[in-house]
Amino acid sequence: MHKFWAAVFGVIIVLCIALFVVAAFVPGWWLPKQVSTFGDAADRLFYMILWITTFFFVLTEALLVYNIWKFGDAKPGYKAPYVHGNHKLEVIWTIVPAGILVLISVLQIGTWEEIKYTKNFPRPDISVNQIVVVARQWEWRIRYPGPEEQKRWERDPKGPENWRKLAEFPFEDFGQYDDVHDVNAVHAWMMDERGAGRVLIHLKTRDVLHSFFLPHLRLKQDAVPGKVIPVWFAVNDWNTAYDEKSKTWVDGFNHNTGQFGDRNFIWDLACAEFCGSRHSMMKGRLYIHKDRADFNKWLDFQQKAQNARMPAAAE
Amino acid sequence: MSDSISHGAEAHAHHPELGFMRKYVFSEDHKMIGIQFLFSGIIFLFVGGLLAWLVRLQLGWPHAEVPILGKWLWSGSAGNRMPPDFYNMAFTMHASVMIFLVIIPLLTGAFGNFTIPLMIGAGDMAFPKLNMMSYWFMWPAFVVFLLSFVVSPGGAAASGWTSYPTIASVTMPAGQGFESPAQAASGIGQIMWLVGLIFVGVSSMMGSVNYITTIINMRAPGMTLFRMPMTIWAMFITAILQAFALPVLTVALFLQLLDKTINTSFFLPPGTLNFGNWTAGPGGGQPLLWQHLFWFYSHPAVYIMILPAMGMVSDIISTFSRKALFGYKPMVFAIAGIAGLGFIVWGHHMFQSGMDPRLGTGFMIATILIALPSAVKTFNWLGTTYQGNLQLTTAMLNALAFVSMFVIGGLSGIFMAATTVDVYIHDTYYIVGHIHYVLFMSSVFGIFAGVYYWFPKMFGRLMNEKWGKIHFFITFVSANLTFYPMHILGTGGHMRRIADPLQYEFLRPLQPMNQLISISAFVLGFAQFIFVANFLYSLFKGPKAGRNPWNSNTLEWTCPSPPPHGNFDIAPVVYRGPYEYGAPDREDDFWPQTLPPGVAKVPAEEAPHTAEQPKVEKEHG
Numbered sequence: 040m041h042k043f044w045a046a047v048f049g050v051i052i053v054l055c056i057a058l059f060v061v062a063a064f065v066p067g068w069w070l071p072k073q074v075s076t077f078g079d080a081a082d083r084l085f086y087m088i089l090w091i092t093t094f095f096f097v098l099t100e101a102l103l104v105y106n107i108w109k110f111g112d113a114k115p116g117y118k119a120p121y122v123h124g125n126h127k128l129e130v131i132w133t134i135v136p137a138g139i140l141v142l143i144s145v146l147q148i149g150t151w152e153e154i155k156y157t158k159n160f161p162r163p164d165i166s167v168n169q170i171v172v173v174a175r176q177w178e179w180r181i182r183y184p185g186p187e188e189q190k191r192w193e194r195d196p197k198g199p200e201n202w203r204k205l206a207e208f209p210f211e212d213f214g215q216y217d218d219v220h221d222v223n224a225v226h227a228w229m230m231d232e233r234g235a236g237r238v239l240i241h242l243k244t245r246d247v248l249h250s251f252f253l254p255h256l257r258l259k260q261d262a263v264p265g266k267v268i269p270v271w272f273a274v275n276d277w278n279t280a281y282d283e284k285s286k287t288w289v290d291g292f293n294h295n296t297g298q299f300g301d302r303n304f305i306w307d308l309a310c311a312e313f314c315g316s317r318h319s320m321m322k323g324r325l326y327i328h329k330d331r332a333d334f335n336k337w338l339d340f341q342q343k344a345q346n347a348r349m350p351a352a353a354e
Numbered sequence: 355m356s357d358s359i360s361h362g363a364e365a366h367a368h369h370p371e372l373g374f375m376r377k378y379v380f381s382e383d384h385k386m387i388g389i390q391f392l393f394s395g396i397i398f399l400f401v402g403g404l405l406a407w408l409v410r411l412q413l414g415w416p417h418a419e420v421p422i423l424g425k426w427l428w429s430g431s432a433g434n435r436m437p438p439d440f441y442n443m444a445f446t447m448h449a450s451v452m453i454f455l456v457i458i459p460l461l462t463g464a465f466g467n468f469t470i471p472l473m474i475g476a477g478d479m480a481f482p483k484l485n486m487m488s489y490w491f492m493w494p495a496f497v498v499f500l501l502s503f504v505v506s507p508g509g510a511a512a513s514g515w516t517s518y519p520t521i522a523s524v525t526m527p528a529g530q531g532f533e534s535p536a537q538a539a540s541g542i543g544q545i546m547w548l549v550g551l552i553f554v555g556v557s558s559m560m561g562s563v564n565y566i567t568t569i570i571n572m573r574a575p576g577m578t579l580f581r582m583p584m585t586i587w588a589m590f591i592t593a594i595l596q597a598f599a600l601p602v603l604t605v606a607l608f609l610q611l612l613d614k615t616i617n618t619s620f621f622l623p624p625g626t627l628n629f630g631n632w633t634a635g636p637g638g639g640q641p642l643l644w645q646h647l648f649w650f651y652s653h654p655a656v657y658i659m660i661l662p663a664m665g666m667v668s669d670i671i672s673t674f675s676r677k678a679l680f681g682y683k684p685m686v687f688a689i690a691g692i693a694g695l696g697f698i699v700w701g702h703h704m705f706q707s708g709m710d711p712r713l714g715t716g717f718m719i720a721t722i723l724i725a726l727p728s729a730v731k732t733f734n735w736l737g738t739t740y741q742g743n744l745q746l747t748t749a750m751l752n753a754l755a756f757v758s759m760f761v762i763g764g765l766s767g768i769f770m771a772a773t774t775v776d777v778y779i780h781d782t783y784y785i786v787g788h789i790h791y792v793l794f795m796s797s798v799f800g801i802f803a804g805v806y807y808w809f810p811k812m813f814g815r816l817m818n819e820k821w822g823k824i825h826f827f828i829t830f831v832s833a834n835l836t837f838y839p840m841h842i843l844g845t846g847g848h849m850r851r852i853a854d855p856l857q858y859e860f861l862r863p864l865q866p867m868n869q870l871i872s873i874s875a876f877v878l879g880f881a882q883f884i885f886v887a888n889f890l891y892s893l894f895k896g897p898k899a900g901r902n903p904w905n906s907n908t909l910e911w912t913c914p915s916p917p918p919h920g921n922f923d924i925a926p927v928v929y930r931g932p933y934e935y936g937a938p939d940r941e942d943d944f945w946p947q948t949l950p951p952g953v954a955k956v957p958a959e960e961a962p963h964t965a966e967q968p969k970v971e972k973e974h975g
Contacts, residue, residue, distance in 0.1 A: 041746050047827065048758055051834050055762070062842045067863025070778075071847055085775045092765040099732055099761050106739040107754065110675075113745040118943050119677035119936040120741050128737070129684045129730070136729045143772060144722040148715055151773040155711035175628070176536070245628045247521035247536050248641065250706065250781060254847035254860060257778045263708040264520050264641050265623020305859045311706075311781040311849045313514045315521055315537045316438050319852035 041111025049104040056093070072303045074276040074327075075256035076230065080150040082257065088143060095136075154258070160271045165193055166235035168227050168334075172242050172270075174249035174262045176314060177321035178222055185217030186338050219342045223323035225308060226288075228334040230273040236331060240270040250312035253325055261312050278304035279326040281333075288337050290326050372919075380490070382482035383919055387489050388468030389812060392805075394492065395460035396886070398451055401500075403879045405448035412441045414872030416854040438853040439538060442512040445851060449515035450547065451499065453659070454554045457793060459492060460801050461662040462558065462596070466565055466589045468808060469666075472910035472917065473586050475574025475926035475948075480567040484560050491557035495550040502546040507533055511547035512540045514851060516648060519621035519641045523613040524634050532614070535629035548611045555604045558596050565593035574909065576928030580686070581947065583908050583932040584679065587686050588665025591693045595654045595661075599697070603651030606644060620644075645707055649700035657696045659793055660760075661689055663800025664731060667753040669932070670807050671735055673906045674750035675742030676943050678933040681734040688727035688734075695724045705773055706780045714773050721771035728764045732757065743936070743943070747904075748822030752803035755830050756796050763791030766841060781851075784844025790837040802826070802885070809892065810899030814915040817892040821884060828881040835874035839867045905944045908932045912948050 062068040073082055110119075153159050161167045171182040184192075230236040242251055244262035251270060252259045260270045282289040282299060293301035308323035328334040371377075381387060411420065417435045420427075424434030467485065471478055479485045502510040513522035521536045522544055533541035569590045573582070582590075609620040621644045622637025672679040679685065701709060701717030735757045744750065766788040770776050779785065809817045846864050848855060855861040855868065902911035909926050910917070926948045934945035941955050949956060 041744065044746055044751060047830065048754070051831065052758070055834070055838050058838060058842060062845070065863070067860070068842055068846055068867070070845055071860050081774050081778060084772065085769070085778070088769055088772060088775060092768060095729075096761060096765055099736060100758060102736045103739070103754065103758055106736065106742070107744065107746070110739065110742050111744045111746055113676065113743045117743050118938070119675065119743045121678065121936050121938055122680070122741075123678045123933070124681035124684065124734075125737070128733075129681050132733045133684075133726065133730055137723075137726050140722045140725050140768075141719075143768065144719045147718060147772045147774045151711065151715065151718075151777075154774065154777060155714070247524075247627075248518055252781070252849065254778070259706050259777050259780055261707045263623075264627055265625050266708055268708045302859060307858050307860050309847075309849055309858060313442075313518070313521070313851040316442065318442075319438065319849075319854040319857050322857055 042108060045104050045108035045111060048100070048107060052096075052100040052104065056097070059093075067302075071255050073255065073257060074274050074306065075253075075258060076273045076275060077150055077154050078255075078257040080153070084147060084150060087146070091139060091143065157269060160269055161237040161239055161273075163239060165189070166233070166237070168236060168238045170225065170227075170238060170240050172225070172240050172251060172262075174242070174244040174251070174310070174314075174321075176246050177310070177317040179225070179251075179308060179321070179323045181221045181223075181225055181323075183219040183221070183226070183338060185215065185219050185342055186335060187217050188215055217342070219338055220345060221341060223308070224326055225323060226279070226326045226328065226334060226337060227274065228328040228331050229277040230275065231330065234273075237271060237273040240272075242268045242270050247314050248312045249310050249314050249321065252309045252311035253306065254309065255306040255325070259311055274325075274327045277327045277329045278306060279328050279333075279337075281336075288326065288328070288340075290324055294329070380486060382478070382486045384467045384471050384479045384482070384485060385812070385917060385921075387485050388464050388466070390489050391459050391463030391467060391492075392812075394496065395456050395464055396889075398455040398496070399460075399882070402448055402451035402456055403882065405444045405451065406875060407879055408436070408444040409441065409448055410872035410875040412436045412444070412853060413855065414869045416856050436853075439512060440509075441853040442514075442537075442851075443510050443543070446512050446514050446547075447499070447503070447510050450511065450551075452793070453515060453655070454551060455492075455495065455499065457659045457797050457801075458554075458558065458655070461659060461797065462561055462565070462589065462592060463489070463492075465585070465662060465666060465801075465804050465808070466561065466593070468812065469585050469910065470565055470568055470589055471572070472811070472913065472921060473583050473908050474569060474572065474577055475909045475922065475928065476568060476572035477920045477922065479564050480572055481564050485564050488557045488560035488564065491553050491560065495553040495557070498546040498550040498553075502543040502550075505542045505546065508538065508541045508543050510543040512537060513544060516652070517544070517547070517610065517644075518648075519610065519613070519644045520623075520627060520634075523610050523621045523644070524627065524629070525614050525617060526632070528617060535632045535634065545611065545614055548607050548614065552604060552607050552611070555600050555607065559600050559604075562593040562596035562600070565589055566597060569593075574926045574928050577909075577947075578928075580683065581928055581931045583665070584668035584682075584685060584689075585662070585665040588661045588663075588668075588689055591689050592658050592661045595658055595693050595696065599651040599654040599658075602647055603655075606647035606651070609647075610644065642704070642707060642709060645704050645709075646700070649703045650697075653700040653703065654693070654696045656792065657692055659797050660800075661692065663756060663797045663804075664689065664760075666804045666807070667756045667800050668735070668738075669906075669908065670749050670753040670803050671738050671757070672933050672935065673807075673904050674745045674747055674753070675739050676745070676935045677738055677742040678935055679734070680737030680740075681730075682931065682933060684730055685734050688730045691727035692724060695720055695727075699724060702771055702776075705776050711773075718771055718773045722768060725764060725768055725771075728760075732761055732764070747806070748817070748819055748826055749803045749806035749904075751823065751826050752799045752806060755826070756799040756803060759791055759795030759799060759834075762838075763788060763796055766791060778847070779844050781849060782844040783840045783848040783850055786850050787837055787840030787844060790840065795833055795837060799830075802829075805889070807904070808910075809889075809896075810903045811910055811913070811915050811917070813893055813896075814899055815892055815894075815896030816899045816903060817896060818888050821888045825881060825884040825888065828884070829878060832874045832878040832881060836871055836878050839871050843867055843871075902946075905942070907934055907944050907946050909947055912946060 173180040227238045228236045242262045244264055249262045256272050258272050279288050279290045280292040291300045291305045293304050306325040310321035419434045524536050612618040619637025620639040621641050622635045624636050626633050626635045699721040702721040705714045848861055899915045913921050928947045936943050937945050
């Protein structure tokens with residue numbers, strides 16, 4: 040009977056590992072496509088921990104199954120060795136895991152700093168795409184500086200300096216008459232070789248906690264009532280193009296095949312912090328344009344559409 | 355010390371028989387209080403399980419029309435489909451019931467109460483009346499939790515068991531009712547949730563003071579600290595955790611209760627918040643304050659929910675391996691290490707919360723280091739079974755399942771402790787999988803192990819081994835099928851607490867996995883009826899157990915089964931540690947802590963069971 044139980048434990052463990060192996064090869068069962076600049080490093084850290092933990096998982100479970108298999112039939116009259124411990128073993132299995140664990144945590148720090156520390160955020164200048172995201176139940180309200188405003192900044196000889204001031208008196212607090220608004224759609228463009236196109240988001244919420252989650256970017260940040268939390272990212276790929284049929288910009292565009300509707304090129308924006316009745320419906324999409332020119336075309340288009348709806352705002 | 359104990363034993367021996375109320379209801383006897391905690395815990399295990407089924411029903415088949423049940427619960431506008439508010443209530447109350455009314459009361463209330471005096475050789479707890487009150491303070495919580503399901507408007511709390519402001523705390527101005535402007539389904543239910551939790555907290559508080567005092571003051575002669583069984587060490591350190599962490603939660607609960615009822619603003623930020631056409635604030639507080647206070651308790655609470663199980667499992671594994679616990683002192687230090695570090699890691703719940711990320715780095719290092727004492731414990735359990743003479747009783751199988759599953763829960767924790775990796779898997783099903791590997795696969799298997807192990811001492815009868823093993827087999831397999839695939843969901847990015855994963859393009863391929871989990875969860879729930887049937891049948895019809903059916907060393911096995919009021923008919927004196935199994939030059943393979951030196955064999959009256967229990971012997975023969 041003891042061999043049966045050893046087998047039960049063993050089979051469960053083998054199935055656990057098998058599920059991870061299978062999942063890695065089934066489309067949609069594993070980490071989604073990764074498109075941000077820091078996502079590769081984050082994924083590498085994930086795999087590093089996965090390999091280390093898998094090793095210790097197999098080691099400990101194999102020992103357990105072996106012990107049940109080998110010593111599981113209690114023999115009457117047999118006495119187990121009279122052993123109370125082993126100092127040397129204790130030292131080894133304290134020091135070795137301690138070293139590995141410290142190593143794991145130290146290796147996290149660099150990428151964590153890159154993603155979250157404000158000192159590593161893009162300095163707000165004209166190359167940076169600043170966006171205000173206001174979460175509310177249950178949608179993402181998004182505001183871009185209008186095209187004219189951006190041109191003014193560009194023309195201004197003291198542009199970058201003004202930008203810095205704008206960061207101090209951030210435009211997230213003072214909406215401009217020509218700001219472009221959108222809901223549940225974050226637009227940006229693929230970062231170019233010179234690093235233009237990094238996105239700086241001023242994240243706010245007007246009611247409860249929400250969490251700005253872009254799974255394809257390996258990025259997540261809670262929005263907290265009363266706080267403006269900066270979030271940054273830059274994307275290495277693009278998924279949005281003008282669709283002649285629908286006369287607008289559409290995501291899901293695979294630039295390799297030239298086809299729309301590719302699942303790997305639909306990048307969801309989700310709310311990851313519980314926010315009430317329709318929490319699961321608080322979703323948006325991330326639209327990454329090929330370059331800044333295409334983004335600006337969209338911005339113009341969006342502003343015209345907005346002015347057509349509200350003519351007074353254009354004055 | 356010895357005087358008071360023998361005194362107690364004598365005094366109680368001549369006690370007149372207590373009436374029904376004093377004996378079974380308002381009992382001051384630690385054993386009866388433990389059994390009361392056990393019964394209410396098992397009852398609420400089914401309440402929590404039912405709520406889990408409802409959660410899984412929705413996640414497996416989001417917003418599907420539900421036959422019969424749907425007509426009964428959600429007829430009308432929802433069209434026999436589960437509304438998202440009901441789903442939110444179900445997952446909130448599932449977690450709240452399981453954590454506060456099942457796992458903590460079972461581990462510390464049931465097993466803590468039952469084992470502490472018996473295993474240290476005391477006649478009862480230090481403060482029997484306080485002990486009685488600690489159980490009866492659970493009852494207001496039982497009542498308000500259950501009543502909250504039927505209050506109108508809204509029903510039970512639906513803001514998650516973490517009850518984060520502002521969604522949980524915001525309320526209408528005085529005179530306009532208690533319905534939450536943030537959430538239609540969270541008004542009076544949320545207030546009842548807060549009140550219930552305050553009672554649970556006070557109950558645990560009274561328990562912990564009692565445990566600490568009893569363990570420090572009332573040990574039998576010879577029972578030095580380092581002769582205490584691991585169960586007692588674990589209960590002791592757990593009680594210290596409770597005593598230090600609970601006041602913080604209690605304060606936080608009171609603050610939120612004030613926010614919720616009389617419109618204070620401890621957790622409302624200094625700005626206005628807009629809910630539809632209703633504006634709240636400005637307040638003078640911070641939503642993040644709650645998270646700090648809450649997790650300052652609730653992270654140690656995670657250890658409150660696992661350390662006692664670790665202690666119990668250590669004793670059970672050593673007993674049924676017929677071999678000394680490997681590395682007793684390192685095991686004690688590991689528990690102390692987990693508890694000590696447990697106080698400085700709460701920030702890892704807040705890596706993505708908007709807390710300064712530099713704090714996150716510090717919390718990460720402390721958190722990852724907790725894996726170290728956990729690893730030491732695992733290696734020592736493996737060392738104990740290595741070359742042992744393993745008796746695979748049901749209790750032992752459950753204890754081994756604890757070890758096996760705790761490894762998964764511990765290792766998956768490293769992913770979330772690592773800040774960078776956590777950015778992605780935070781608030782996904784990865785954490786749901788992890789918490790269930792720790793709280794279900796570890797704590798609940800530890801509880802099952804404890805029930806099968808101490809049942810003969812509690813009720814004087816043995817549980818049925820065959821049905822116990824069938825129960826174990828189905829539970830072990832179906833629980834793994836339920837909780838393991840959650841790691842895959844999390845790796846795929848599946849957010850927790852969403853009512854409808856099909857909303858998202860990237861989650862649709864994972865739906866078959868969600869259905870597998872749901873079906874396994876239904877099987878897992880049904881399997882628990884086997885346990886209850888076995889429990890109830892054995893209570894009345896199980897074979898009679900002697901004093902020491904498992905040939906164990908610790909003190910409780912020298913009492914009659916069940917022990918009388920006052921516990922010990924012979925005042926115990928302790929001569930050695932609890933794990934002297936397989937000592938050479940002795941006839942028996944065990945060496946009870948109370949057996950005087952020089953006595954070669956355990957006297958028959960202390961082990962009269964072996965003849966009566968051929969079944970147990972056969973099972974592992």
